[in-house]
Amino acid sequence: MKINVMNMAVFSVMLALGTSCNQKSDQDDKIKALEDKIAQMETGNTAVTPVNAQATQAADxxxxxxxxxxxxxxxxxxxxxxxxxxxxxxxxxxxxxxxxxxxxxxxxxxxxxxxxxxxxxxxxxxxxxxxxxxxxxxxxxxxxxxxxxxxxxxxxxxxxxxxxxxxxxxxxxxxxxxxx
Incomplete structure (x- = not known):
């Protein structure tokens, strides 16, 4: 019985560590994306093309x-x-x-x-x-x-x-x- 409880505890700790690693990876990705946006803003490259933008050309x-x-x-x-x-x-x-x-x-x-x-x-x-x-x-x-x-x-x-x-x-x- 003690072994099952110990196994269960070890499994829970490993599961918690594995989940926190995935969360940390997601957080790292979000932080990286925010840092990239800040870098773009600092360089003055703030132009963002909307997804519904249409291509235009000068009138003849x-x-x-x-x-x-x-x-x-x-x-x-x-x-x-x-x-x-x-x-x-x-x-x-x-x-x-x-x-x-x-x-x-x-x-x-x-x-x-x-x-x-x-x-x-x-x-x-x-x-x-x-x-x-x-x-x-x-x-x-x-x-x-x-x-x-x-x-x-x-x-x-x-x-x-x-x-x-x-x-x-x-x-x-x-x-x-x-x-x-």
Missing amino acids: PATLGAFGFPEMEYDFGTVKEGQVVEHLFKFTNNGQAPLVISNITASCGCTSPDWTKTPVKPGEEGFVKVVFNSANKSGAQAPTVSIQANTNPNVTRLRLKGTVTPKIAGAAAPVGPVKR
Whole structure:
């Protein structure tokens, strides 16, 4: 009986030592991996390629249009609240391929764009019309439109800027409930 207990004790000690060796080996591997990462960070080589990254290549200039806007911003000055400001931004396609505007979005609901819907051939002109409705607006305003097209970069922004004065000068809007 004593021999069985002794054998069992020796077996348990050997099993514990064997397990701790495996754990130590795993720990050594993890420590080594962390040390490698630290070494990469210290050398400035921190670029890590994500697993879902796609290979990209530079766009061929022969497939791109290029905006040539004489102005990218229009200052409409000072207008009274409720006035509608309209400005036509003209552009020339300075690229090597027909320029196609796929979409234009406005920064707010007070601004609406219109644009040349057909491809603009190299050397030809197109337009982007921006309409700003100053109703319920006051103070400095700077609405923008973002143009998505086959250009580099593929998003171009145009901006209107100016000041809107309230309909009734000096009258502030009531704050809170009005007592009658």
